[in-house]
Amino acid sequence: SQQGEEDPQALSIQEGENATMNCSYKTSINNLQWYRQNSGRGLVHLILIRSNEREKHSGRLRVTLDTSKKSSSLLITASRAADTASYFCATDGGRDKLIFGTGTRLQVFP
Amino acid sequence: NAGVMQNPRHLVRRRGQEARLRCSPMKGHSHVYWYRQLPEEGLKFMVYLQKENIIDESGMPKERFSAEFPKEGPSILRIQQVVRGDSAAYFCASFPGGAGYNEQFFGPGTRLTVL
Numbered sequence: 001s002q003q004g005e006e007d008p009q010a011l012s013i014q015e016g017e018n019a020t021m022n023c024s025y026k027t028s029i030n031n032l033q034w035y036r037q038n039s040g041r042g043l044v045h046l047i048l049i050r051s052n053e054r055e056k057h058s059g060r061l062r063v064t065l066d067t068s069k070k071s072s073s074l075l076i077t078a079s080r081a082a083d084t085a086s087y088f089c090a091t092d093g094g095r096d097k098l099i100f101g102t103g104t105r106l107q108v109f110p
Numbered sequence: 111n112a113g114v115m116q117n118p119r120h121l122v123r124r125r126g127q128e129a130r131l132r133c134s135p136m137k138g139h140s141h142v143y144w145y146r147q148l149p150e151e152g153l154k155f156m157v158y159l160q161k162e163n164i165i166d167e168s169g170m171p172k173e174r175f176s177a178e179f180p181k182e183g184p185s186i187l188r189i190q191q192v193v194r195g196d197s198a199a200y201f202c203a204s205f206p207g208g209a210g211y212n213e214q215f216f217g218p219g220t221r222l223t224v225l
Contacts, residue, residue, distance in 0.1 A: 043216040100152035
């Protein structure tokens with residue numbers, strides 16, 4: 001089964017609001033990454049957080065990692081309609097292969 | 111520097127036909143991964159290749175599926191005698207290799223539809 005499970009499966013918000021997505025995983029990791037996928041497109045790498053890091057920021061993105069709970073969260077602040085996409089967490093599955101979660105589908109309404 | 115290229119972007123096959131999916135990694139990248147994404151699901155690892163070598167094919171079905179990454183030319187994912195359940199988006203990702211973490215760069219995917 002897949003390593004990561006995202007919650008919620010779908011999220012709808014208004015522009016300007018914050019969006020929070022959560023990811024849980026099952027085994028020990030070296031790092032965890034978040035990707036975005038626009039409808040019908042490939043994946044875009046957003047941010048990587050290593051197992052010894054607790055929080056990381058990149059622009060409007062904030063990622064946290066709690067290795068004791070085997071969970072991570074992605075916060076998008078001041079969301080925009082262009083943030084509408086599916087968001088996936090991915091953990092390292094050995095030999096650098098990625099184990100993806102099921103994704104959160106984010107809809108941002110103007 | 112062009113990104114990861116995949117072709118075709120869309121492929122329609124009838125049951126029993128063969129599907130060939132191509133992936134050209136970014137320049138200088140010698141490592142390629144193939145992933146499959148079923149509708150409304152995340153990506154699932156299929157196979158990891160370096161030039162002329164299959165490193166890990168643990169995610170690839172034992173029958174009908176094969177992959178190669180020749181010394182020259184793109185990586186090929188080949189599906190023989192396709193069935194409806196093979197309908198999915200197939201993504202490849204590349205990275206340069208070497209010590210330390212390597213970010214994977216994804217191609218736009220090939221969407222396979224089996225009629």
